[in-house]
Amino acid sequence: MSKINPETSAIRSQIDRTKYREHSNPMFLTSSFVFEDAQQMAAMFAGELDGDVYSRYANPNTEEFIDKMCALEQAEAGFATASGMAAVWASIAGVLQSGDHILASRALFGSTHQLLTQILPGFGITHTYVDSDDMSTWANHIKDHTKMLLLETPSNPALHLIDLNKASAFAKEHGLILNVDNCFSTPVIQNPLVEGADLITHSATKYIDGQGRVLGGIVLGKKELIEKVTFFCRHTGPAMSPFTAWLLSKSLETLHVRMERHCRNAYELAHKLAELPMVDKVIYPHHPSHPQFELARKQMKYGGGIVTFVVKDGLQAGINFLNRVKMCSLTANLGDSRTIVTHPASTTHSKLTPEERAAVGITDGLIRVSVGLEHIDDIMKDISQALN
């Protein structure tokens, strides 16, 4: 067959059928695999013969999930983990060593920030934060032992973008491993590996599952780096469960149709919110008011499923808004089929000072909407009644 499209691989790529000729892939809830004889056992243990040994290493379900994700992200290899944070951790700890230094964009996912500031220094791995909107200053922060450039684009929740093409040229010039958390965009919107990244991570908990059911993650990238990540994970144990991998492989069959709908709803919501008098500002990559609109149109196939907006009158207005929504959920997740609203200034970022919040683009009245798959009229109705 000629080369098939990623949408089709996500639906059709399959592990071998069993003797029962099932159409949907079965779940392999087994911790280990049986050998025919001592010779086969020795060869599979040594890696001389392909075949599963133990589910902490690999399992048919996790392999199916990894194969599909590799097809979607055009990755050479991958390793599936128990959560997105296990993937972020493995993508750093699996390839760096004590004494290494990371250059990281300032606006990172909360737990990634904790990892860099509270955990990695204890293992001798240090970092410097750089401002994502001023790449010209990045080179000033490179040290002899800088080994990795760690980025998120778009950032959470202020949706700042980083030009992946330029970031990858910068990483190449300075001999850095470019590691991108692609959770917000999914492979449907952008493929950082194609733009020149060396490693990417996903929290599969978000859009990849898309229904708020399981935790999962994956590291994807260049073969020689994934070999290190795989070695690290096989012997430290953050393997994805076969049940989760089975669910996620099924979820990938609908990823493209779900993302198209998430993004269309988000696009409409952003445009409608921009017209409301109670709204100071709307932030959405594919809205013309976004300061990096041109880059967003070039880099992102769609604008994404997250819309951020700022209500007039700040902190209290943000809290009031959350108290008035009726249909939208107040919960910590994102990328769910159900629309979710959050108010970072009073929750995830409440420990920061207003100045620290401002440095990552979080003003007091900022609301993040993870736009779900409900009818856009119902989402809009709930949000506008809560604003009035």
Ligand SMILES: *Cc1c(COP(=O)(O)O)cnc(C)c1O
């Ligand atoms: C949620 C999230 C993570 C962590 O994923 P978990 O599955 O919750 O461990 C990492 N990065 C980003 C951008 C996220 O949104």
